[in-house]
Amino acid sequence: MVERSGSKSAEATVHALVPPGERTPLKRPTREEAEAAVRTLIAWTGDDPLREGLLETPKRVTKAFQEFYRGYDDDPVEVLSRTFEDVGGYDDIVLLRDVPFNSHCEHHMVPFIGKAHVAYLPSGRVVGLSKLARVVEIYARRLQTQENLTAQVAATIDEVLKPRGVAVMIESEHMCMTLRGVQKNGSSTVTTMFTGEFRDDRDQKRRFLELVNGR
Numbered sequence: 572m573v574e575r576s577g578s579k580s581a582e583a584t585v586h587a588l589v590p591p592g593e594r595t596p597l598k599r600p601t602r603e604e605a606e607a608a609v610r611t612l613i614a615w616t617g618d619d620p621l622r623e624g625l626l627e628t629p630k631r632v633t634k635a636f637q638e639f640y641r642g643y644d645d646d647p648v649e650v651l652s653r654t655f656e657d658v659g660g661y662d663d664i665v666l667l668r669d670v671p672f673n674s675h676c677e678h679h680m681v682p683f684i685g686k687a688h689v690a691y692l693p694s695g696r697v698v699g700l701s702k703l704a705r706v707v708e709i710y711a712r713r714l715q716t717q718e719n720l721t722a723q724v725a726a727t728i729d730e731v732l733k734p735r736g737v738a739v740m741i742e743s744e745h746m747c748m749t750l751r752g753v754q755k756n757g758s759s760t761v762t763t764m765f766t767g768e769f770r771d772d773r774d775q776k777r778r779f780l781e782l783v784n785g786r
C-alpha cells in the first residue's frame with residue numbers, strides 16, 4: 572500500500588514523486604505475498620513461522636487485515652447520497668452520540684478505540700441516521716490519525732449533505748500510547764471539527780457540546 576524508506580521499489584519511488592491527486596493506485600500485493608510478509612514478521616519476533624501453532628497464522632492475519640482495513644473498499648460519498656426531505660420542517664440539530672469505532676494509527680498500525688459524536692444542522696435534507704455511523708466506520712477502517720479521521724468525517728458530511736453546519740467530536744484511547752512507548756494507561760485524546768454555524772455561532776457550538784455531555 573505505502574512505500575517504506577529503505578525498501579522502496581522503483582514503482583513506489585516514482586509513485587511518491589507524483590502529486591497525490593494524480594497518482595495511479597499502487598498495485599495491491601497478492602494474498603500469498605501478504606502471507607509471506609506475515610511469516611517474515613513472525614520470524615522477526617524470534618518465533619518459528621513453520622511451527623504447528625503458527626502455520627495458519629498468516630492466513631488468519633491477512634483475513635483480519637481485510638476486516639481492519641475494509642474501509643478502503645467503501646465509498647462514504649455513496650453512503651450519504653440517499654437523503655430524505657419529508658421531515659415535517661425539522662431544522663434543528665441532529666446528533667448521533669457515542670458511535671463506537673476501532674481504528675489503527677498510521678504510525679504504528681496499533682489500534683485506537685473510542686467513540687465519535689456526529690452532528691449536523693439540516694438544510695432541507697436529512698440522511699438516514701445509520702449512514703452517519705457508516706461514514707465513521709468507513710474512515711475508521713483505514714490507517715488513520717485521529718485528527719484526519721475527525722476532519723474526513725466532518726468534510727464528507729459537509730460536502731455531500733451541504734447542511735448549515737457539521738460538528739464532529741472524537742474521543743479515543745491510543746494503544747500505541749498505552750501498550751508501548753510512553754505507556755500512559757487511561758489517557759484519552761479528544762478532537763473536534765466544526766463547520767458552518769457550528770464554527771461561526773458560539774451558541775450552536777455550545778449546544779452541541781452540552782448535548783454530547785448529556786445535559
Ligand SMILES: Nc1nc2c(ncn2[C@@H]2O[C@H](COP(=O)(O)OP(=O)(O)OP(=O)(O)O)[C@@H](O)[C@H]2O)c(=O)[nH]1
Binds near residue numbers: 678747
Ligand atoms: N497527532 C497524532 N499523533 C498520533 C496519533 N496516533 C499516534 N500518534 C503519535 O505519533 C507519534 C509518532 O512519533 P515518532 O517519534 O515518529 O514514533 P515513536 O518513536 O514510535 O514515538 P513514541 O510513541 O513517542 O515512542 C507518537 O507521538 C504517537 O503518540 C494520532 O492519531 N494523532
Ligand SMILES: [Zn+2]
Binds near residue numbers: 679
Ligand atoms: Zn500509534
